[in-house]
Amino acid sequence: MIRLSKWSDLVPRTMSAIVMAVVGVTAVYLGGILFNILIILSLTAMMWELWRMMAKTLKAGRDWPIFAAYALVIVSASWAFIFLRGTPNGIWTITGLFVIVVLTDIFGYFAGKIFGGPKFWPLISPKKTWSGTVAGWVLAGIFGAIAALYPYVPESVLLVSPSVMATALSFMLLSFASQMGDIAESALKRRYKIKDSSNLIPGHGGFLDRFDGMVGVGCVSAVYILIVLSFGV
Numbered sequence: 001m002i003r004l005s006k007w008s009d010l011v012p013r014t015m016s017a018i019v020m021a022v023v024g025v026t027a028v029y030l031g032g033i034l035f036n037i038l039i040i041l042s043l044t045a046m047m048w049e050l051w052r053m054m055a056k057t058l059k060a061g062r063d064w065p066i067f068a069a070y071a072l073v074i075v076s077a078s079w080a081f082i083f084l085r086g087t088p089n090g091i092w093t094i095t096g097l098f099v100i101v102v103l104t105d106i107f108g109y110f111a112g113k114i115f116g117g118p119k120f121w122p123l124i125s126p127k128k129t130w131s132g133t134v135a136g137w138v139l140a141g142i143f144g145a146i147a148a149l150y151p152y153v154p155e156s157v158l159l160v161s162p163s164v165m166a167t168a169l170s171f172m173l174l175s176f177a178s179q180m181g182d183i184a185e186s187a188l189k190r191r192y193k194i195k196d197s198s199n200l201i202p203g204h205g206g207f208l209d210r211f212d213g214m215v216g217v218g219c220v221s222a223v224y225i226l227i228v229l230s231f232g233v
Contacts (some may be wrong), residue, residue, distance in 0.1 A: 012203030028094050043078040045207040049197040077218025101213040104136035106176045111135035136173045144171030150188040181216020
């Protein structure tokens with residue numbers, strides 16, 4: 001029997017998710033200055049949370065390389081989203097990345113709650129299971145395959161090619177990047193012995209807690225963009 005206590009955070013988590021989805025979808029749809037402002041505000045919140053987590057250690061002159069590395073990841077992800085939204089099919093590219101992260105998070109959450117099983121990385125993220133992790137990969141891969149088969153999806157949105165297999169694999173890679181963003185943030189919180197990066201978002205903690213997956217996907221997207229711009233592949 002599934003204990004109700006396992007779902008105690010579902011209501012505030014769901015309500016916050018709905019609000020964030022409405023704001024995010026509106027900004028992505030309208031694009032331009034509104035989207036850029038949303039990204040910059042999110043960037044500012046995450047940088048504040050990062051500093052808040054590490055302040056005591058940084059003031060003692062330690063862990064500056066960790067702070068610099070994580071800050072670079074956040075900034076590069078933010079740049080990638082602004083860059084991609086400014087491309088001709090940017091609205092669909094950003095939407096696709098958003099859907100990958102949401103599928104990975106939601107199906108990973110429910111699969112982990114329902115099926116449980118071995119932990120994915122117990123020393124860093126004790127709640128993350130292999131069942132939830134693989135569920136995220138599978139759903140992202142299915143989404144990629146459907147996108148490749150759908151005739152009206154622009155090729156640039158598929159990131160690599162219109163091939164069903166290539167697109168499914170690239171979406172699964174992005175799903176993994178989303179999970180690694182989550183793992184990296186969990187490692188940071190464990191290192192500094194805090195539960196949440198802040199309490200700005202009910203049911204989710206802070207911006208880093210909620211958008212760690214987007215940061216992971218954005219960072220990989222930034223690398224991809226730089227490769228394309230540098231080598232034209």
